[in-house]
Amino acid sequence: MKLQNLLKTALDIIFPPQCVSCIKKLEAAETILCKSCLGSIILNSSLYCPICNRRLYLAKTVCHTEAKCILGAASSYEIKAVRDLVHALKYNHVKVTALLIAEIIKKYLMPLIANSTNQSIGQIKYFTVLPIPLHPQRERERGFNQAVLIAESLKNTIAPIIHVTTSKALIRNKNVPSQISFSSYKERKENVSNVFEVTTYEEIIGKNILLIDDVATSNATINEAARVLKEAGAKKIIALVFAKA
Numbered sequence: 064m065k066l067q068n069l070l071k072t073a074l075d076i077i078f079p080p081q082c083v084s085c086i087k088k089l090e091a092a093e094t095i096l097c098k099s100c101l102g103s104i105i106l107n108s109s110l111y112c113p114i115c116n117r118r119l120y121l122a123k124t125v126c127h128t129e130a131k132c133i134l135g136a137a138s139s140y141e142i143k144a145v146r147d148l149v150h151a152l153k154y155n156h157v158k159v160t161a162l163l164i165a166e167i168i169k170k171y172l173m174p175l176i177a178n179s180t181n182q183s184i185g186q187i188k189y190f191t192v193l194p195i196p197l198h199p200q201r202e203r204e205r206g207f208n209q210a211v212l213i214a215e216s217l218k219n220t221i222a223p224i225i226h227v228t229t230s231k232a233l234i235r236n237k238n239v240p241s242q243i244s245f246s247s248y249k250e251r252k253e254n255v256s257n258v259f260e261v262t263t264y265e266e267i268i269g270k271n272i273l274l275i276d277d278v279a280t281s282n283a284t285i286n287e288a289a290r291v292l293k294e295a296g297a298k299k300i301i302a303l304v305f306a307k308a
């Protein structure tokens with residue numbers, strides 16, 4: 064046994080791994096969440112309008128024509144296990160949590176892609192997976208960008224099924240206060256106005272983008288990033304989040 068594995072086994076005996084949601088001791092086959100908490104995560108089955116959050120039915124296009132993207136959200140932030148997973152992603156067990164979140168997003172995404180009558184997403188064969196960037200200073204302080212971790216895990220998870228590449232061609236050029244500091248959509252929209260920039264246009268022009276973030280609350284950040292990507296020549300943009308509020 065490698066020293067690293069030996070250490071992990073020793074640590075597991077001293078501190079048995081617990082479910083991040085209900086704190087129950089995990090079984091050998093469980094990671095991060097126990098079976099029952101994982102089962103409490105109800106998956107959504109549709110895409111949404113990023114302006115009014117209305118569900119988009121199959122073969123329908125987005126209701127607000129000014130929308131620059133379509134919103135995909137695997138689950139709801141109302142669910143306790145979802146909130147606990149998002150929390151774990153930011154504060155502990157970072158990489159394994161990102162992997163579990165990517166698995167859940169995949170379960171939501173695959174039926175939508177497989178359904179060829181779904182005009183919004185069903186006929187797309189090639190995707191560029193692109194995380195919502197953090198400002199470099201914020202990323203340094205935190206040590207990682209959770210959207211990047213989800214995007215990387217998701218790419219590896221769906222790559223055997225659909226053709227995907229990853230890109231970091233979108234950057235954040237302004238360090239603004241967190242969206243949590245603002246409550247209205249208008250304030251949040253103003254806060255993220257012109258914070259994004261495309262660096263490598265070849266990676267965006269004519270591409271179908273899967274724009275990844277962990278949570279969408281007001282959709283202001285997503286809509287602004289989509290606006291910039293669209294202006295840079297992106298084809299179809301699906302903003303894909305683990306949970307929406």
Ligand SMILES: [Zn+2]
Binds near residue numbers: 100
């Ligand atoms: Zn649990």
Ligand SMILES: [Zn+2]
Binds near residue numbers: 116117
């Ligand atoms: Zn709408």
